[in-house]
Amino acid sequence: MIKRIRSLFYLIFIIGSLNISLIYFESCKQDFVNTPNNVTQFPPEVEAVFNTPYTTGNITCNTPSCHADGNTNGMNLVDWQKAMNGSNNGTMIIPYNGFWSHMIAVLNADTNYAPVITITLPEVHKIDTARIHVIMNWINNGAKSKDGQIAFTSIPNSEKGFITNQAADLVAVVETKDKLVTRLIPVGGIGNTLNTPHYITLSPDNRYFYVSLIGAGYVQKFDANTYSQVGISMQAGQSPAHIVISADGSTGYVTNFSSDHLRCGITKFDANNMTVISTLTDLKMPGIHGMALSNNGQYLYSTSQVGEYMFKINTNYFTTTDSLIKGPLDPSVPPSGDGTSNFRPYQLVLSPDNSLIFVSCTSANQIRVYRSSDLAQINSIPVGMDPRLMQFTNDGRYLFVCNRVSNSVSVINTSTLSVQTTITDVGVQPHGVDFTSDGKYAIISCETQAGDGGHHPQVGNKRIGVSRMIQVSDFTLLPNRLEMGSFPAGIAIIK
Numbered sequence: 001m002i003k004r005i006r007s008l009f010y011l012i013f014i015i016g017s018l019n020i021s022l023i024y025f026e027s028c029k030q031d032f033v034n035t036p037n038n039v040t041q042f043p044p045e046v047e048a049v050f051n052t053p054y055t056t057g058n059i060t061c062n063t064p065s066c067h068a069d070g071n072t073n074g075m076n077l078v079d080w081q082k083a084m085n086g087s088n089n090g091t092m093i094i095p096y097n098g099f100w101s102h103m104i105a106v107l108n109a110d111t112n113y114a115p116v117i118t119i120t121l122p123e124v125h126k127i128d129t130a131r132i133h134v135i136m137n138w139i140n141n142g143a144k145s146k147d148g149q150i151a152f153t154s155i156p157n158s159e160k161g162f163i164t165n166q167a168a169d170l171v172a173v174v175e176t177k178d179k180l181v182t183r184l185i186p187v188g189g190i191g192n193t194l195n196t197p198h199y200i201t202l203s204p205d206n207r208y209f210y211v212s213l214i215g216a217g218y219v220q221k222f223d224a225n226t227y228s229q230v231g232i233s234m235q236a237g238q239s240p241a242h243i244v245i246s247a248d249g250s251t252g253y254v255t256n257f258s259s260d261h262l263r264c265g266i267t268k269f270d271a272n273n274m275t276v277i278s279t280l281t282d283l284k285m286p287g288i289h290g291m292a293l294s295n296n297g298q299y300l301y302s303t304s305q306v307g308e309y310m311f312k313i314n315t316n317y318f319t320t321t322d323s324l325i326k327g328p329l330d331p332s333v334p335p336s337g338d339g340t341s342n343f344r345p346y347q348l349v350l351s352p353d354n355s356l357i358f359v360s361c362t363s364a365n366q367i368r369v370y371r372s373s374d375l376a377q378i379n380s381i382p383v384g385m386d387p388r389l390m391q392f393t394n395d396g397r398y399l400f401v402c403n404r405v406s407n408s409v410s411v412i413n414t415s416t417l418s419v420q421t422t423i424t425d426v427g428v429q430p431h432g433v434d435f436t437s438d439g440k441y442a443i444i445s446c447e448t449q450a451g452d453g454g455h456h457p458q459v460g461n462k463r464i465g466v467s468r469m470i471q472v473s474d475f476t477l478l479p480n481r482l483e484m485g486s487f488p489a490g491i492a493i494i495k
Contacts (some may be wrong), residue, residue, distance in 0.1 A: 019470075024332070040081045042145065042146060042212075044144070046135065046138050051275060059142045075087035075088075082150065085178075087178075089454075089455040089478070096139070098135065098140045100148060100485045101139050103135065106125050107131075107132055110129070116458065150182065152182035157494050161176050161443060162209050166447075172185075172482075173185065173337060179478075185222065188216060188220070193215065195218070197212070197489075199214075201490075203245055204246075219447075231274040233271060233274075238263050241257040244300070245298055246271070246293065251273055257288065262281075264285040266280045266286050266300070278318060282337075284311075285304045287344075288307075298316065301372065306337075308328060308330070309333065309337070310359070311325070330342070343363055346388055351392075356371065360388060365387065367410075381412055385406040388404050389402050396414060398412060401421075402433050408423060409422070423470060423475055426470065426477055427466060428446050428452070430445070431488065432490055444467060447487050463486045466482065
C-alpha cells in the first residue's frame with residue numbers, strides 16, 4: 001500500500017514538472033507573437049528576425065531579459081513605436097540610413113559591410129548575413145511599420161538641429177526635445193570623392209540651411225523642412241569653410257580656407273539664387289576661416305589661420321581697398337602674410353552687443369579678445385588644447401569653447417572674461433557647439449576619429465560619429481550619446 005502511494009506521488013510530481021516546463025518555454029515564445037491590437041507592429045519579415053530564438057534557452061531579441069518591457073537599457077523591440085523611440089543612449093534606428101544606424105552596428109559582425117560595435121553576449125546580438133540584409137533593407141526604405149508609418153515625419157522646425165558629418169557626406173538632423181537623431185541627409189554628390197561637408201549655418205528665418213563642402217569647393221542650400229536641395233551647387237573657391245548670411249537672408253559670405261596666397265579670400269554670394277556676386281582677396285588671407293557679421297550687416301570680421309591676421313570689412317565697399325581694415329593678431333606676426341604658426345586662429349565670434357571679438361587660437365590654446373572698433377587686443381584667456389568652434393549661450397552670459405585635443409569644453413564668463421569652469425571628458429575631439437531653442441542644453445559635435453565615443457566600443461575603420469549634450473544650468477554632461485555618420489563637425493540649431 002505504501003509503495004502504491006509513493007508511485008502515485010512520483011507520477012503527480014513528474015506531470016506537474018512537465019507542465020511547469022511547458023509553461024516556461026511557451027512564455028518565452030509569446031513575447032512578440034501575442035501583440036495587443038493597439039500596438040503598432042513591425043513588418044512581418046522584420047518581426048520574424050526579432051522573434052527568432054538565438055540561444056538554446058529560446059531567447060529572442062524581445063524576451064524580457066533582452067529588449068522587452070522593463071529592460072534596463074531602454075531599448076524595446078516589442079513593437080515598432082517603442083523601437084523607434086530609441087534607448088537610454090539615443091536613436092537606434094535612423095529611417096532611410098541603415099549603414100549608420102546603431103542597430104546595424106550591433107547586429108553586424110562584418111567590418112567590410114557596415115560599422116561594427118562590440119557588446120556583451122555577442123553570440124546573442126550578432127546575426128547571419130541574410131537577416132542583416134533584411135534589417136538593412138527595411139531601414140534603408142524608411143524603417144516603416146507594418147501599416148506604412150515612418151517615424152519622425154512631423155517634427156516642428158523649432159525642435160531641429162543640424163550637424164555636418166564630414167567623413168560621410170551627410171547632415172544629421174537632431175530632434176532636440178527628445179534628443180534623437182531622426183534623419184541623415186545626403187549632401188554633396190559632386191564627383192566621385194568625399195565632398196566633406198564642413199560648416200553649416202541657417203537662414204535668419206530658419207527655412208534653409210547652407211553647407212560648405214570644403215573638399216569639393218562648393219556651397220549647397222537645403223530646405224530645413226523637406227531636406228531637399230534648393231537651387232544649384234555654387235562653386236566657392238578651393239576650400240569653402242565658414243558661412244554667414246545677412247539678417248535679411250539675401251546675401252551670404254563664405255571664406256576660402258586655401259593656404260595659397262593667390263587663391264584665398266572671401267566670396268560674397270546671392271543667398272536666394274546661389275550665385276557668386278564678387279570675391280575679396282588679400283595676400284594676408286591664406287587659410288582664412290572664421291568669420292562673423294555685425295548685427296547691422298555693415299561689418300564683416302574674419303581671421304586667417306596661416307597669415308594670422310584679422311580683417312574688418314565694410315560690406316558696402318566689399319571689393320575695394322576702402323573696405324578693408326587689417327591687423328596682426330599679435331605684434332610678433334610678420335606683415336608677409338605667412339604668420340608664425342604660434343596662434344593659428346580658427347573661429348571668430350562677435351559678442352552679442354558687437355563690441356568684442358573672440359578668436360580661438362588653436363596653437364596658443366587660448367581665446368584672444370579684441371575690440372571690434374579698432375581690432376586692439378584687450379585680453380587673452382587660456383583654455384584647453386586646440387580650441388575650435390565657440391558659441392554664446394542664448395542669454396549671452398557664457399561662451400562655450402570646444403577644446404579638440406583636450407576632449408573638453410571651456411566655459412568663459414563673458415562679464416569677467418575668464419574661465420568659469422571646464423567640462424572634461426565631453427567626447428572624443430569636440431569640434432562644434434550650439435544651444436537648444438530653450439537654452440537648457442548645449443549639443444557638442446565630436447569628431448570621434450581618435451577613439452570610441454559611443455556607449456559600446458567600435459571595431460574596424462568605419463567610425464561612427466558621436467555628439468554629446470551638456471546641461472547649461474549646472475554645466476553637467478548628460479549620459480545621452482547622439483550617434484550619427486562619421487566626423488560630426490559644424491552644427492546649427494534652430495532657435
